[in-house]
Amino acid sequence: MSVNVSEQELKTIVQKVISGMNTGAGSDKQLGLFDTMDEAIAAAKEAQKIMQKMSMDSREKIIRNIRKMTKEQAETFARMGVEETGMGNVGDKILKHHLLAEKTPGTEDIVTQAWSGDRGLTLIEMGPFGVIGAIAPCTNPTETILCNSIGMIAGGNTVVFCPHPQAVKVSQYAVHMINKACMEAGGPENVVVALHKPTLEASNIMMKHKDIPLIAATGGPGVVTAVLSSGKRGIGAGAGNPPVLVDDTADIRKAAKDIVNGCTFDNNLPCIAEKEIVAFDNITDELMNYMITENGCYLVSQEQQEKLTATVITEKGLNRKCVGRDAITLLKMIGVDAPAGTRCIIFEGEKEHPLISTELMMPILGVVRAKNIDDAIEKCVWLEHGNRHSAHMHSKNVENLTKFGKAIDTAIFVKNAPSYAALGFGGEGFCTFTIASRTGEGLTSASTFTKRRRCVMSDSLCVR
Numbered sequence: 001m002s003v004n005v006s007e008q009e010l011k012t013i014v015q016k017v018i019s020g021m022n023t024g025a026g027s028d029k030q031l032g033l034f035d036t037m038d039e040a041i042a043a044a045k046e047a048q049k050i051m052q053k054m055s056m057d058s059r060e061k062i063i064r065n066i067r068k069m070t071k072e073q074a075e076t077f078a079r080m081g082v083e084e085t086g087m088g089n090v091g092d093k094i095l096k097h098h099l100l101a102e103k104t105p106g107t108e109d110i111v112t113q114a115w116s117g118d119r120g121l122t123l124i125e126m127g128p129f130g131v132i133g134a135i136a137p138c139t140n141p142t143e144t145i146l147c148n149s150i151g152m153i154a155g156g157n158t159v160v161f162c163p164h165p166q167a168v169k170v171s172q173y174a175v176h177m178i179n180k181a182c183m184e185a186g187g188p189e190n191v192v193v194a195l196h197k198p199t200l201e202a203s204n205i206m207m208k209h210k211d212i213p214l215i216a217a218t219g220g221p222g223v224v225t226a227v228l229s230s231g232k233r234g235i236g237a238g239a240g241n242p243p244v245l246v247d248d249t250a251d252i253r254k255a256a257k258d259i260v261n262g263c264t265f266d267n268n269l270p271c272i273a274e275k276e277i278v279a280f281d282n283i284t285d286e287l288m289n290y291m292i293t294e295n296g297c298y299l300v301s302q303e304q305q306e307k308l309t310a311t312v313i314t315e316k317g318l319n320r321k322c323v324g325r326d327a328i329t330l331l332k333m334i335g336v337d338a339p340a341g342t343r344c345i346i347f348e349g350e351k352e353h354p355l356i357s358t359e360l361m362m363p364i365l366g367v368v369r370a371k372n373i374d375d376a377i378e379k380c381v382w383l384e385h386g387n388r389h390s391a392h393m394h395s396k397n398v399e400n401l402t403k404f405g406k407a408i409d410t411a412i413f414v415k416n417a418p419s420y421a422a423l424g425f426g427g428e429g430f431c432t433f434t435i436a437s438r439t440g441e442g443l444t445s446a447s448t449f450t451k452r453r454r455c456v457m458s459d460s461l462c463v464r
């Protein structure tokens with residue numbers, strides 16, 4: 001899905017939204033925004049005290065209104081996100097917002113465990129941490145903020161968000177709208193907060209703050225390492241480089257379609273998206289042929305690969321002007337005028353090729369040949385770099401699927417579908433945009449943001 005809109009139209013929409021936020025109906029301020037981290041955390045702490053006294057039913061009412069608001073605002077969030085970050089595409093971002101609104105778990109995710117017997121009744125109840133510090137990426141800015149908010153509020157927490165410097169306006173707008181939705185549903189103001197001018201220094205203050213017991217970091221390796229070094233409990237949702245393995249028992253035509261659909265979704269921004277292919281030698285030609293003839297893939301020559309490498313990977317790392325751009329734009333950057341309908345750039349190479357071994361977050365798929373399942377698994381494990389984040393496979397051989405699943409040891413392993421099936425999009429299960437690969441919580445949900453509390457009643461309340 002894609003929505004055509006000119007750059008000027010986008011700018012006008014964003015300006016209208018921002019000015020509406022300042023002077024909009026019934027409100028003359030941006031809700032949940034503060035000048036200093038201390039003020040923001042203090043306000044979130046007050047809001048959490050109120051939240052804690054509210055019934056689960058009231059929490060669920062707030063969440064229902066956040067879901068409703070997210071659906072109503074999906075297009076605005078999508079357009080603002082693309083306008084501010086220059087990344088991704090509006091159509092897919094709209095779908096992502098609808099997905100999170102519908103499939104992010106609420107209070108039903110918080111389940112009490114109970115033991116009863118002659119010596120009474122013991123419960124393990126999942127209680128709030130308090131004010132959670134949450135760091136969000138620029139690749140899925142509002143998707144992360146909205147999804148985290150639903151889960152964290154369901155757990156009885158309030159949240160201080162540290163948005164990415166490239167996605168400040170759209171993140172602030174999400175914070176404003178979440179507060180508005182919460183207050184409309186009878187909840188407190190400042191259930192989520194952020195700063196007027198978020199900085200890295202402010203994030204560091206948050207990480208050391210006495211009133212922040214838990215930090216959830218969604219981003220690259222730098223931020224996850226910073227959070228895990230903070231001395232606080234940290235949930236680390238870090239980088240991936242998901243390989244997709246295709247063996248010779250797969251439905252090759254379907255595999256080609258699924259892989260391109262997954263890889264090109266929101267211009268490859270999701271951390272779970274297919275980033276490179278490892279295919280059995282005897283089906284590689286057929287797979288690439290389907291990708292080119294039926295799925296809008298553009299095969300780049302050796303010379304074009306070199307130009308692309310020099311453009312995409314700079315001395316300082318990934319060229320941010322390439323991240324989340326579509327295939328036609330990327331090809332234009334190396335002087336190639338690709339035909340309309342081009343969705344993905346492909347080529348064949350060794351696993352060490354920089355465009356294959358690096359997590360790119362743009363629709364470029366290198367294809368690595370493998371002799372057999374052991375060779376393919378070894379290459380995929382190497383390419384995943386021990387992130388243990390996501391991997392995918394197309395196969396009808398249960399033994400091969402099992403062998404790969406065990407060896408790759410990732411939080412997400414999608415079989416015979418596009419990668420986004422892992423988010424509940426065309427697959428079973430709930431949605432999240434914070435996949436805690438590094439710290440092992442996996443796909444986070446409300447219960448991830450709670451602490452286990454044992455409540456014991458001795459010698460009573462067992463009525464069996």
Ligand code: NAD
Nearest residue numbers: 136137138163164219220223226237238239240271434435
């Ligand atoms: P990024 O690491 O550049 O930024 C993420 C966030 O961390 C931003 O808010 C940034 O301001 C902050 N940050 C960065 N370094 C920091 C530090 N030292 N101290 C405090 N804050 C710091 O990532 P990005 O480009 O926004 O997002 C892309 C990366 O995030 C990719 O590697 C992708 O795989 C990963 N990601 C992972 C998940 C997941 O669920 N595991 C989800 C989305 C993105």
